[in-house]
Amino acid sequence: MDARYTNVLRDKMDEASLACLEALQDERVHAFVADAVRLCRPDSVKVCSDSAEDRAYVRRRAIETGEETPLAIDGHTVHFDGFHDQARDKAATKYLLPEGVGLGAELNSTEREAGLKEVRSFLDGAMDGKQMYVRFFCLGPADSRFSISCVQCTDSAYVAHSEDLLYRPGYEHLKGLGPDGEFFRFLHSAGRLDEQNTSADIDKRRIYIDILENMVYSVNTQYGGNTIGLKKLALRLAIRKADREGWLAEHMFLMGVRGPGKRITYFTGAFPSMCGKTSTAMLPGELIVGDDIAYLRAVDGEMRAVNVESGIFGIIENVNAHDDPVIHDCLTRRGEIIFSNILVSGDRPYWLGMGAKIPGAGTNYSGEWHEGVTDSGGNEITPSHHNARYTVALGALGNCDPRLDDPDGVPVAGIMYGGRDSDTSVPVKEAFDWAHGVITMGAAIESETTAATLGSAGERKFNMMSNQDFLAIPFGKYIQNHLDFAGKVERPPLIFATNYWLKGADGQWLNGKLDKHVWLKWMERRVHGQTDAIEGPTGLLPKYEDLKALFREILGKDYSRHDYLEQFSIRVRKNLDKLDRLRDHFGAMADLPPLVAETLAAQRRRLEALQAAKGDLVSPLDL
Numbered sequence: 001m002d003a004r005y006t007n008v009l010r011d012k013m014d015e016a017s018l019a020c021l022e023a024l025q026d027e028r029v030h031a032f033v034a035d036a037v038r039l040c041r042p043d044s045v046k047v048c049s050d051s052a053e054d055r056a057y058v059r060r061r062a063i064e065t066g067e068e069t070p071l072a073i074d075g076h077t078v079h080f081d082g083f084h085d086q087a088r089d090k091a092a093t094k095y096l097l098p099e100g101v102g103l104g105a106e107l108n109s110t111e112r113e114a115g116l117k118e119v120r121s122f123l124d125g126a127m128d129g130k131q132m133y134v135r136f137f138c139l140g141p142a143d144s145r146f147s148i149s150c151v152q153c154t155d156s157a158y159v160a161h162s163e164d165l166l167y168r169p170g171y172e173h174l175k176g177l178g179p180d181g182e183f184f185r186f187l188h189s190a191g192r193l194d195e196q197n198t199s200a201d202i203d204k205r206r207i208y209i210d211i212l213e214n215m216v217y218s219v220n221t222q223y224g225g226n227t228i229g230l231k232k233l234a235l236r237l238a239i240r241k242a243d244r245e246g247w248l249a250e251h252m253f254l255m256g257v258r259g260p261g262k263r264i265t266y267f268t269g270a271f272p273s274m275c276g277k278t279s280t281a282m283l284p285g286e287l288i289v290g291d292d293i294a295y296l297r298a299v300d301g302e303m304r305a306v307n308v309e310s311g312i313f314g315i316i317e318n319v320n321a322h323d324d325p326v327i328h329d330c331l332t333r334r335g336e337i338i339f340s341n342i343l344v345s346g347d348r349p350y351w352l353g354m355g356a357k358i359p360g361a362g363t364n365y366s367g368e369w370h371e372g373v374t375d376s377g378g379n380e381i382t383p384s385h386h387n388a389r390y391t392v393a394l395g396a397l398g399n400c401d402p403r404l405d406d407p408d409g410v411p412v413a414g415i416m417y418g419g420r421d422s423d424t425s426v427p428v429k430e431a432f433d434w435a436h437g438v439i440t441m442g443a444a445i446e447s448e449t450t451a452a453t454l455g456s457a458g459e460r461k462f463n464m465m466s467n468q469d470f471l472a473i474p475f476g477k478y479i480q481n482h483l484d485f486a487g488k489v490e491r492p493p494l495i496f497a498t499n500y501w502l503k504g505a506d507g508q509w510l511n512g513k514l515d516k517h518v519w520l521k522w523m524e525r526r527v528h529g530q531t532d533a534i535e536g537p538t539g540l541l542p543k544y545e546d547l548k549a550l551f552r553e554i555l556g557k558d559y560s561r562h563d564y565l566e567q568f569s570i571r572v573r574k575n576l577d578k579l580d581r582l583r584d585h586f587g588a589m590a591d592l593p594p595l596v597a598e599t600l601a602a603q604r605r606r607l608e609a610l611q612a613a614k615g616d617l618v619s620p621l622d623l
């Protein structure tokens with residue numbers, strides 16, 4: 001290692017760590033770690049390889065530092081983020097824009113030099129009194145065309161531990177990268193801690209993405225979505241890499257759906273956070289590959305996908321034995337799990353919607369909590385936060401697909417797009433073709449906001465491919481990349497739109513939580529040409545008889561014609577209203593592919609013709 005780096009590092013780390021770093025023989029990595037040390041000034045540095053000892057060390061440190069506390073069940077711990085640090089901070093997340101580079105007005109950005117100066121000033125000495133952990137991970141399976149090497153420096157053992165559960169080891173992988181291989185870098189500090197061990201300087205929370213250097217800075221925050229570099233921070237860098245190289249980096253689950261015989265058909269699905277992504281991927285009897293981020297590439301004329309991650313950072317609210325039996329079972333057994341921002345009482349975790357009585361007092365993200373306690377604005381503090389989560393490796397789940405680490409990925413036959421839509425779209429429909437699906441289903445996702453990001457919940461917002469929070473290229477280019485994908489494969493996957501959140505006139509949900517299993521099986525049959533559909537103005541709809549048979553087979557339930565008509569009637573007026581909103585939304589964007597306007601205009605003509613002929617609400621039987 002060059003003396004410029006050893007001089008900085010020798011005082012901070014033992015021989016083993018120094019040797020571990022040196023053995024990588026990558027000057028870029030040495031320079032990154034030395035810069036992080038010089039800037040953040042930790043008391044000591046631990047460089048971790050992929051070894052079981054180093055992983056155990058990080059796990060132990062998370063407890064020693066008080067970032068995690070053991071719970072009653074062996075392997076379970078709890079971590080709390082600060083009261084105002086419970087979700088992704090969109091406002092403080094910015095791209096650092098080099099001179100002459102434009103990403104479009106939609107993206108939150110700041111001038112690069114000024115941004116670097118600001119975030120580096122917040123990181124200056126931020127690790128004083130703390131240890132820095134250097135970790136190596138691989139996004140996607142190792143040694144595959146999908147793999148991306150990553151280096152994380154953090155002063156949070158919780159972040160480093162979470163990454164062990166969520167990502168594949170990458171130390172050995174990085175050794176094979178070569179001097180020109182691309183890798184991502186993440187530097188995080190929780191910053192100054194308060195007496196509760198949570199980030200004190202929340203007003204100085206920053207997540208700055210340096211697209212020139214493939215690097216993300218994160219400071220004065222602990223919440224996973226802001227700090228776990230390999231998750232949403234890496235997704236932003238990956239979207240840019242995918243754009244350069246002609247593939248797609250998506251906010252998508254990936255799962256195998258069982259069909260007749262021994263058939264397994266792979267689907268990806270993009271829903272905004274808290275809209276049912278994990279619970280779909282986790283449906284009992286099916287195979288989960290991933291629940292959050294997928295890379296999609298054209299390989300030998302086929303769309304193939306991998307899970308970028310190897311674990312789940314999932315929402316715990318409403319996980320109970322009835323609705324989510326697979327994950328509920330996992331969360332109540334021994335095994336390595338980090339619970340975050342739940343309620344702890346008697347060393348046991350409790351959360352809203354768990355299907356058991358929640359104690360009236362305990363410890364939660366607000367400190368000592370009891371029923372009825374309010375925040376400074378007079379709002380009741382819930383026992384667990386709505387965005388409380390669990391972190392677990394996929395291998396701990398009984399339904400994990402054995403192809404999780406297949407370096408060639410799995411072939412994708414269907415894509416689902418959906419959002420929280422209480423009054424417009426039917427529960428499931430199929431696009432007429434690829435472009436119709438990309439534009440009217442993916443790019444047009446509109447969803448009511450949730451607790452997964454800071455800010456008010458329940459507001460209707462567009463969220464393109466559910467990836468909009470993470471887009472790092474102009475929106476028009478992103479849509480064009482999707483449209484172009486069809487030309488790279490022999491048969492593009494079928495595209496579907498799902499809506500689990502439709503309500504009736506009385507304001508009640510029209511579907512049970514498990515109904516999505518039926519929609520999934522219908523889509524699987526459609527992919528194989530085994531069921532007919534009804535042509536509607538916004539897509540192809542299931543027939544009553546087919547759903548009735550599937551409800552019986554999958555859920556053992558009678559599905560009434562009345563329910564079908566209520567759920568699958570076309571709300572023509574509402575669909576036209578959405579097209580109006582879309583016109584405003586897209587109208588504000590530069591450089592949209594012309595096909596967007598053409599496709600939406602055709603959809604409008606079909607809806608208007610139907611309205612003229614049959615009115616504002618049209619039964620699927622009248623189409």
Ligand code: SPV
Binds near residue numbers: 224231273292452
């Ligand atoms: C999401 O909010 O989409 C998540 C969790 O998957 S986070 O890590 O916050 O992005």
Ligand code: MN
Binds near residue numbers: 251292
């Ligand atoms: Mn997500």
